[in-house]
Amino acid sequence: MWNRPRFDLKVRLTLRVAAISAACFAAISAYFLITADRAAHTRIDDIAAIVAKTLELQQGKIQWVASPRSDFPNLDPVSTYVMTPGLCLAFRGTSGDILQRFCSGAPIPASPPPQVFTAFYHGLFDPGREAVRPVIVRGMRLGEVVVSVDPAVQTADAWHEAGRLMLALAIALPLLCVLVYAALARALHPTRMIRTGLEQIAAGDLSARLPPFDLAELSAIRDVFNHLAESLDTALAERAELTRKLIALQDEERRHLARELHDEFGQSLAAIRALAASARQTAAQDCPSLLGECDGIARTATGMMETLRGTLFRLRPPDVEELGLVASLEGLVAGWNGRSRGETRFSIRFDGAFESLPATISASLYRIVQEALTNAAKHAGATKVSLALAMSPSEIALAIDDDGRSHDPATKSGMGLLGMRERVAALRGRLSFEASPNSGSALRVVIPLPAADQPVLERAA
Incomplete structure (x- = not known):
């Protein structure tokens, strides 16, 4: 154009x-x-x-x-x-x-x-x-x-x-x-301040406010700008709170579903394995031709139990608050390396002290990393995935790079990425997903830390 x-x-x-x-x-x-x-x-x-x-x-x-x-x-x-x-x-x-x-x-x-x-x-x-x-x-x-x-x-x-x-x-x-x-x-010098304020708003900094101006026209613009910034800040805060409650409700439903699967399906599969073992003993004495069917039932039940165990792990991961974010993420990466059997190599690097990180942020980061690894391994077909988590007194930065198919629509949309966006939005952070300069995809997440936690984080660092 x-x-x-x-x-x-x-x-x-x-x-x-x-x-x-x-x-x-x-x-x-x-x-x-x-x-x-x-x-x-x-x-x-x-x-x-x-x-x-x-x-x-x-x-x-x-x-x-x-x-x-x-x-x-x-x-x-x-x-x-x-x-x-x-x-x-x-x-x-x-x-x-x-x-x-x-x-x-x-x-x-x-x-x-x-x-x-x-x-x-x-x-x-x-x-x-x-x-x-x-x-x-x-x-x-x-x-x-x-x-x-x-x-x-x-x-x-x-x-x-x-x-x-x-x-x-x-x-x-x-x-x-x-x-x-x-x-x-x-006379037009205040327009630079207005432009700077708009750029801050566009970058997500809704705390930007314009000072009073001498000209009546610019003062009217200043009043509208400040009102808009306050309205956006309030709306985003309400949206973040609503998203946080929805995510908490979703996590509670996952935990409830995990308990139901563990109590019902787990016990049923264990009973099937026991019955298959008992039937095998009986068939060994009375009807040896049924030994193969009994072994098949036992193997099927064992495979279903392994699948159920993986599903339970995704629905209810280890308690991040008890193990800590670093240990939980290291365990997650080690699990993916074990399941991939060398087809995909996962690595993670930390920079900063995460011991005093709020539980809400730790849990959300764990879920974001979990969804990102699943997306890279299953949808993008990556052979190498690298994670870097860095923390400063004011924010946490997460970078995930892979060499998979960045043009695959499943890597740019879907429930996984939508869930990550919701969690990042609930924490008032920023998420970007784009093609890497070399090949593959690059996921960037920046989450601001609450002001009340900054002195604690600085002492811990």
Whole structure:
């Protein structure tokens, strides 16, 4: 299944803030350029109006004094006050000819605008537009004033102002990203604690709790998390207690069944053997041909007694509390080595002191090992089974490895493995069953020790 790439939330939010900030800077720059263009056009319109009014006054003065010498139009007086770099003043007569023109030189810019900006600015605005004002005296149109600005000068001025904004953007945007990332990292720091708590819950540590947070949203998550952890802890504790009671009831039923089999079937088989021996004595005197049948009955009864003895051993193993876990497991392994007749080799290794181990844990470990050995020998067809039992002050670890058929469904399911899972769950432990890296199967069981027993275990160790 295709998975989308994952991005860090801080990086994603920082990039979004940077994109929004850049868009805002772009909008501000566009607004500034539009405003600057309007201001430039308003300025040349005002200059055109001033020049036109000045020429009208010049013409009125000439007519008032009735001077035969006419120096109209004269742009020199007004040009002294309004001329700026790149500005052009001109008077166009009624015939359309330019009668007088003044243009100030445009300085060479230190950093000319790029061609891309020039094309963009010329396409968006009209920097070479002329401002025209008519010169009218006593109702007679004498001509018109034409004012314009060199497009290169206006473009250079716009680029200079835009460059200042771009410089501010180049400085402010990275600084803003750093500050936003730092603020987000600080604000999202509790998410690491939430993730750690979830990982602890997933690992089975239901004692994990989250501390109070400053943010209301994270505090709500913290309340839900802690409530969930407490609910799961309570539910698992109740389940473990129920499982413990069911296992205790199951063990009691096994002991009762073992007593019934021993008392009823055992005595009956012993009686059959006695009767077969008596019948053999009688047949030896009166009917020798029945000796074979009597011996067959005796052998059948003996075989049934051996089978019954093995069944009783499985139903009611030796008292682990009296013999101890180490001795009981060593006896179990020795029994399997004896019954397998060399076909399967069983070995066991201990690490730690198990004398002060609670009886409930010892009995459950014995049953788990018993089921695991049966599963490996009968279902997986293993030729080598190794057991390792290690104890620390906080937990007990059981490892069982074999070289059998790990792909056999019977080794991964069935009542045996289900019973092991139930016993491990009753002790609040963890069980894993998987294929071994080389061949065969690997069973791992970890059972935590009660806190009240830890000082005793440490002194015993």
